[in-house]
Amino acid sequence: MSSEARGPSRAAPPAGLCDTCRHQREVRNTRGSRFSLCARSRQDPAYPRYPRLPVLACAGYERREDRGA
Ligand code: SF4
Numbered sequence: 001m002s003s004e005a006r007g008p009s010r011a012a013p014p015a016g017l018c019d020t021c022r023h024q025r026e027v028r029n030t031r032g033s034r035f036s037l038c039a040r041s042r043q044d045p046a047y048p049r050y051p052r053l054p055v056l057a058c059a060g061y062e063r064r065e066d067r068g069a
Pocket residue numbers: 017018021022023024025037038039040047051055058059060061062
């Protein structure tokens with residue numbers, strides 16, 4: 001088994017606006033990497049499921065009010 005430089009504790013890249021948007025869903029793969037999924041993509045094909053990060057401007061952005069309180 002070879003050792004990997006990238007472990008599960010690797011920091012996720014900032015997702016820009018998505019990180020504070022109520023439409024963001026966090027998805028993790030089996031290797032522990034985190035992906036930012038846009039839930040708006042389910043209803044509107046104008047939004048990519050996995051937007052290119054960081055998102056700096058987005059017409060669909062809506063601030064998430066509470067973060068787990
Ligand atoms: S609506 Fe825009 S800002 Fe919000 S999660 Fe989707 S791409 Fe990101």
